[in-house]
Amino acid sequence: MPDGTQLPRPADAGAINLPNAITFARLCAVPVAVWLVLHQDFMAAFWLFIAAGASDAIDGWLARRRGPSYVGALLDPVADKALLVTMYVALAVVHVLPDWLAILVVFRDVVIVGGVLVLYLLGQPPVMRPLLISKVNTALQLFVVAVALLLAGLGQAAPRVMTVLVWAVVVSTVASGAAYVRKAARTG
Template sequence: MNIPNILTLLRIVLTPAVVIFLMEGSYFKALIVFSISGLTDGLDGFLARVLKQQTKLGAYLDPIADKALLTSSFLTLAIMGIIPGWLTVIVISRDCIILLGIAILSIMSISFEIRPAFISKVTTMLQLMTVLTVLVLQGLGNAMDYNWMHLLYWVTALFTILSGLGYLVRGIRLINTQG
């Protein structure tokens, strides 16, 4: 176990706290915990590279931590009627499609490397920014009817869809070349 993996595990452990704070309407506390989680996301990867502590475990845990935090946050906020349900469906559907693809490749014994594409990193950043912005506005007691919020929702949805399609194309290529 190394520092980057510990930070990733911390992000997983903090996820239920974000959900609990959201359910209690404690948006400022949720914002703080979510922000700490977001910082560990960037810090774990940076430290893994700088300290040359990249591990196979970290390669698996990092996306799991991201998915746990984002899926839980989007789902809770949608159930509470704070963000649009359609956006949550897009975010979660993309993740389910990726997991299904990984399962299919594994069942077919097709070797693959877990390496996020650039668009996926942008997608994760947009999803984090969407939740963070919602938490800031909720914490300040502001209404969510800003036109720019709708633009952020649509941009996040667009990148999420494009990222999902990118993974789908990569998976199909792997199956066609190795399957």
């Protein structure tokens, strides 16, 4: 699990339960959200993004009450990253967010996933505990997507606000990526 706790064995955890169904629905919302952005229906994309965020909180709360499942522990971060990364790419394609920012966000995740795979191949599977800077980075990334969708949906521009938010994401993304690389280097 991302918090470093042990996952139940696959045989111990049913794949079909309410938290996993909610997570799967969030994953299925990804292509819909991308389609909405590409068709510039930003308000609908904004509300879908907000609903996805709420579903993440709900399935997390339910999973903590019922106990973690192997499928949920794997599916939840995939759904979260799929939504976040695709929103950055889609918003860059329609020129709501800078393309270089989408590249940076995607590159950070590729570096982290690649590093985890390399460590596994070297026989040193890492314990995946999110770092504080990574949590800050994720919160900032989510906030920027929500603000960008809302402003685009309202037909408003707030260039100074967006510039500050974009640079906050840049700094936290670079710091988070560097922290994970540093942590992996110490592990290896």
